[in-house]
Amino acid sequence: MAQLPNLTNRSSFLILWTGQLVSSIGSSMSGFAIGIWAWEITGKATTLTLMGFFSTLSSIVIAPVSGAIVDRFNRKLVLMVGDTVAVLATIIITLLYLTNHLQIWHLYLTSAVVSTFNQLQSLAYSASVSLLVPKQLYTRVSSLEFLSSYGSNIIAPVLAGYLYKVIGLLGIWLIDISTFAIAISSLLFICIPKPPQTDQNENPAIWQGLGYGLRYILARKSLLALLGVTFFFWFAHDVGDSLYSPMILSQTENNTLVLGTLASAAGFGGVTGAIIVSTWGGFRQRIKGVLFGMIGAGLSKIVFGLGRTPWVWIPAQFCSSFNFPLNGSSDTAIWLAKVAPNVQGRVFAAHSLALQIASAFAYLISGPLADNIFVPAFQSEGILTVFFAQFGTGTGAGIAFLYVICAVCMLIVGLIGFSMRSLRNLERNTPDHDEITV
Helix, strand or coil: CCCCCCHHHHHHHHHHHHHHHHHHHHHHHHHHHHHHHHHHHHCCHHHHHHHHHHHHHHHHHHHHHHHHHHHHCCHHHHHHHHHHHHHHHHHHHHHHHHCCCCCHHHHHHHHHHHHHHHHHHHHHHHHHHHHHCCHHHHHHHHHHHHHHHHHHHHHHHHHHHHHHHHCHHHHHHHHHHHHHHHHHHHHCCCCCCCCCCCCCCCCCCHHHHHHHHHHHHHCCHHHHHHHHHHHHHHHHHHHHHCCHHHHHHHHCCCCHHHHHHHHHHHHHHHHHHHHHHHHHCCCCCHHHHHHHHHHHHHHHHHHHHHCCCHHHHHHHHHHHHHHHHHHHHHHHHHHHHHCCHHHHHHHHHHHHHHHHHHHHHHHHHHHHHHHHHHHHHCCCCCCCCCCCHHHCCCHHHHHHHHHHHHHHHHHHHHHHHHHCHHHHCHHHHCCCHHHCCC
């Protein structure tokens, strides 16, 4: 694992990371179980994708002010508020479930509310990293975030898939609530330094934060090129990813154990990739890590979409997730190095807004595309069954075909990235924030 700085900052970072790991395990279990419940109730891919849409939409709404809030207010407090709102939302839907009043729209609403504060929490966490660790460890420390998220995927899905049949949604939500309590408690023991204020942007008006972040990125062509490539990569990814659960459930007769096993395979792949990046430190030219990660993920997902059995899905899912720590930690390290800590909240908010718009549009169109176009085209008399017989017929076949199209697009985006000079030369053309003389 990466060597972290000593004294107070080292302890604070490790406690912060551990608390988020525990919380992510509970959240993953809860999200996994809710997805199964919603699919069983409706049998429509659109139901699941709309949860992602409303969640992303609320993040877009808060984005114009989220960066300035994070830059202005205590980042530790912002983290605590995010966890508190999440646990309160879980308690509310638990009470609705106990009184037999829980409906799909309740999940849409609570997901939107929680996502609003998760946006602030995520920005506060990202903007705190550069205050706790030196820049030579940015790639390694960023990989620990992937170790946390994918580590929770090793345990949470299989455990949730099993417990869903034993203790149901209620029991899983109670576990989720307890993990939030641990995360909130852990924050009481840490200290996150305030960022140094060095220019006229020390006290920006809250409503001006997003505009500043957008102007900052637009003024730096290499960072804009990086954001553009990332935008299209994640759009293609999210269209396919939003259909992942209904694709597997429809092809396995709602076998939650298979779905959980695949999620655990993803977890093992992500943890393996994160450990390697954390130990290795990534490419010296971090942009190579971003683009090679895109290409590797695209190739793996093509194989996954073409598969028909767990014997193909499991290794393909492992390989797919293996690439994301390299891609994501390299991308994060670039932004941490190029953007000064005192404006990271606003710049990261603009960056996040662009990717959330991609995700929202992906979630909005993926369900209708699957339910109304690709699934009918792969019924027994469907138009595409003649040309793509290897996908089979039925709901799962139609969704799998769309999934493969998305994976091919991910691969193409990574290849295009290598052809862009402004992107290849990003780290040479754009100096690190601590190398700029004022």
